[in-house]
Amino acid sequence: MIDKTNNIPIFKQIYTNLIMEMQIGRFKKGDLLPGTRSLALDLNVSRNSVERAYMQLEIEGYILSKPNLGFVVLDTFSEIKLEAIPNMRKPQTESSDSIIDFKYGGNGFSTFPKAKWKQYTLEVLSSETDPFLDNKGNINLRIAISEYLYRHRGVRASYEQIVVTNGYVYSLEIMSNILKARNPKSTITMENPGFPVTRNTLIKNGMFDEPFVYSNGNLELPEKVNPCLKAVIVTPSHHFPTGSVMGVSMRQTLLTWAREHSMYIIEDDYDSEFRYKGDPIPSLQSMDESGNVIYFGTFSKPLSSTLRMSYVILPVSLLPSYEARYEGYTSSVSTLQQSILEKFLVNQDYEKHIRKMRKSFKKKHDLIKTICEKQFGGRVSIHGEHGGLFILLEVHKNSSSDTLVEEALQNGVKVYPTTDFYLDGREKSTVFMGFTDVSSMDIEKGIELLNQAWFGDLNDVVD
Known part of the structure; x- marks a missing residue:
């Protein structure tokens, strides 16, 4: 039941195995789970691991701790056929992995404390x-x-x-x-x-x-x-x-x-x-x-x-x-x-985290500005610099925002249109770019690809 050579933590293995036993009907609604001490002895693991697994099961609503009784199963999965449960994960495509995405608001767990x-x-x-x-x-x-x-x-x-x-x-x-x-x-x-x-x-x-x-x-x-x-x-x-x-x-x-x-x-x-x-x-x-x-x-x-x-x-x-x-x-x-x-x-860990993130995001912000100046010269203008987690890039080209976005995507870069920011949906030669969830390496490569997408025919011409 427990593989101590596995990288999966012991408590997580216990937690997973108990859920499976509820699913196959070994533990049904109203059944008592083994006591933490006895289960720890049976599995030859620490009691802390069993208690932590039970705690997680209780938090998620599988079991309930009752004084002077023990842990009672709250739900039953005996009628569920595991093989019939559809895979709800979206398939990952090869093309999505190669796209450099300047999305906004995607600050996930990569920088989480x-x-x-x-x-x-x-x-x-x-x-x-x-x-x-x-x-x-x-x-x-x-x-x-x-x-x-x-x-x-x-x-x-x-x-x-x-x-x-x-x-x-x-x-x-x-x-x-x-x-x-x-x-x-x-x-x-x-x-x-x-x-x-x-x-x-x-x-x-x-x-x-x-x-x-x-x-x-x-x-x-x-x-x-x-x-x-x-x-x-x-x-x-x-x-x-x-x-x-x-x-x-x-x-x-x-x-x-x-x-x-x-x-x-x-x-x-x-x-x-x-x-x-x-x-x-x-x-x-x-x-x-x-x-x-x-x-x-x-x-x-x-x-x-x-x-x-x-x-x-x-x-x-x-x-x-x-x-x-x-x-x-x-x-x-x-x-x-x-x-x-x-x-x-x-x-005050929040303030320490803010200082750390401000330093990290400033580096990305400054890098975008530097690379844009190097790649585009005077062909673009950056708006919104000096703060925030995005920039607005004005492209000096007779193209709509949607056209610029489509050209960028064809060249492997995802930027975002500004059309919907205006009530009248006006077409401006601007695109919206976030930078919190993109690496410094991808920033450099992405802006280089944007230059090729928008000004490929002009890159050999000296301004």
Whole structure:
């Protein structure tokens, strides 16, 4: 049953074998599993390995620990024919392996702080103290978020104002629900160009209003607004997708405009930790004296896109509306993950990780700029440099964004169109490129291939 020469950990082998025995019907619903001590003796393994396997089975809902009784099987798999279970994995093609993909938001587990996360996971699992929870999440985590944001973004908020969410879309859903509860006809607007996910989410919720034009750090604010309009979503510290920064004068104008029109500003501060030139841009919330700014933040960009953990900071004026709308709700985010993240923040490992990632991403960011200058010369312009996890590449060629993307793909490189960033789907000679999940070697090779794809006939001509 157990192969001690195998690289698979002992506890994992025990865990897997027990599931298989449930599947073939040896252990059925209501059966008692062997005691940890007796099973350890039977298998000639440590009791810790058996306890760890049982703990994982209990976490996943296969078994339940009952005092003075033991571990009881909760489910039965006796009727399942293993060979009938279809393979749900997508086949990997040879062509996909050869593509250099400048995708955005793909920061997976390659840079994840695995050692510390494992350490805190075991500490949380070993703790007998239940987290302090309410309908906004783990209170201790929210205190840690509040302290961190005050130190690094100047954000002023108590833990009561913070709601832990499982991603940006869920954060936006919360705001839509709150504003609709206050006024069923409420609408929300955004920047144009802007994040397509924002637009699509607002449309699905029946909240979308005509967007405000954004250009070179300035937002065109109307003097007269739709009386149903209750909020505007902005990305002032690093505009998505142009990468520009909203200047202090425009910020003050926006805050004044919001106050005069009884409007909320949703500040999406999605990647402010990654600034490569100068100091981080102060948050809009830190400048707000009237309580009009709703602050969105995320842990997905710095840690991993797979974590799916974000947060919203509500102005005090919206707390009664939140409580009324979400009375009786529990947090949508795993309490285990929240407790782990709390330790990560309190011990300042999060800040250490941010510094490490900022250094790593800056190297990639600078490499892209250097290689683009070397390969393209004056044939392209880079927008959004000095910060963030993407660049916008303007190609000085009479081609649409979609055409540039298709030409790149034919040459083995995947970049992304900018068409959907604009409400009118306008065609501009620009492409969107992320760089967190691509190696330095592939950055050099990829940009070389882009040059061949777009300017192959001109590369022998001296500008």
